[in-house]
Amino acid sequence: MTFPFWMLIIVLAIAAFSIRVLGLFAGDAIKASRFSWILDDLPGLIVVSLVAASLANQSVGTWLAAAAALAVAYVANHVILTMCVGVAAYGGLVWLGF
Known part of the structure; x- marks a missing residue:
């Protein structure tokens, strides 16, 4: 594999990891806020939106x-x-x- 392929793999891996880490921080921020009730209903809302x-x-x-x-x-x-x-x-x- 050439250098551009390795760089693409590394950049995508960093992006995927960053999205997960930012999701954890956002989830913690929402849990501490007045909008924490949204997280309780989120799984059901996702299923309804998919259907x-x-x-x-x-x-x-x-x-x-x-x-x-x-x-x-x-x-x-x-x-x-x-x-x-x-x-x-x-x-x-x-x-x-x-």
């Missing part, structure tokens, strides 16, 4: 399957059951032509 982004341009069948999964999640509060119902609802809706 919402993936549903953005989907068909009606996908939205109906997501609604069925949401209903099961609300009633049962069980992750595996929610996934099974969501997949089964999506499969059934695709089979029906939605």
Whole structure:
């Protein structure tokens, strides 16, 4: 490998390490501030944003399957059951032509 490749690897390694260290400092600063409640809800907010982004341009069948999964999640509060119902609802809706 040539020198530019090694320099690229070193710069990317330093950047990756710096991002992690800055994240630790930012997390500690947020924990000490009045916005510490945000960290408690952050994992759920990330999951919701990922699901919402993936549903953005989907068909009606996908939205109906997501609604069925949401209903099961609300009633049962069980992750595996929610996934099974969501997949089964999506499969059934695709089979029906939605």
